Amino acid sequence: MQYDFLNEVTHQWYDPLYKFAYSLARNPDDALDLTQNAFHKLATKGQNLREKSKVKSWLFSVVHREFIDQYRRRQRYPNTPLEFAPEPRTSENASPGRGLDRQRAIQTLAQMEEKFRAPLTLFYLEQFSYREIAEVLGIPIGTVMSRLRRAKNHLRKELEETDQSTPNKTITFPSHG
Numbered sequence: 001m002q003y004d005f006l007n008e009v010t011h012q013w014y015d016p017l018y019k020f021a022y023s024l025a026r027n028p029d030d031a032l033d034l035t036q037n038a039f040h041k042l043a044t045k046g047q048n049l050r051e052k053s054k055v056k057s058w059l060f061s062v063v064h065r066e067f068i069d070q071y072r073r074r075q076r077y078p079n080t081p082l083e084f085a086p087e088p089r090t091s092e093n094a095s096p097g098r099g100l101d102r103q104r105a106i107q108t109l110a111q112m113e114e115k116f117r118a119p120l121t122l123f124y125l126e127q128f129s130y131r132e133i134a135e136v137l138g139i140p141i142g143t144v145m146s147r148l149r150r151a152k153n154h155l156r157k158e159l160e161e162t163d164q165s166t167p168n169k170t171i172t173f174p175s176h177g
Contacts, residue, residue, distance in 0.1 A: 009055050024067045038062040108158045116151035119144050
């Protein structure tokens with residue numbers, strides 16, 4: 001796709017497209033993702049656009065379809081975004097990441113299905129953002145968040161079951177910005 005055309009379209013339609021996405025998603029982060037996904041598709045698949053004069057309707061259609069897809073996924077696989085999840089309890093002397101048996105955690109991680117192990121590894125060990133994980137794995141950000149939640153819950157459950165000496169032990173996960 002021609003750089004000049006893409007640049008012109010982005011300048012002309014970015015704000016209106018973002019406003020539309022925000023009116024659908026009612027969340028600035030989701031609206032930003034929807035908008036950026038639309039322009040990414042234009043950059044990668046826009047050469048298939050037969051009439052460049054229809055770029056506006058094409059972009060808005062992409063945002064709408066993406067929103068509907070995300071809505072359906074969230075209905076099927078509800079989750080709590082990590083930033084809204086309650087902070088885990090820690091003991092007074094515990095520091096993040098120190099409250100678990102590292103060897104057992106590594107063993108449990110190694111036994112997880114790849115679709116859960118990969119996002120957990122990328123997020124906590126490689127410090128990847130949700131967006132970077134989504135790009136690496138070729139899955140939507142919502143799926144990344146859902147898989148991280150499920151992987152953490154599985155890891156927490158496995159480690160709590162193997163640690164009978166302290167039944168109320170809370171497993172902490174280090175956080176990063």
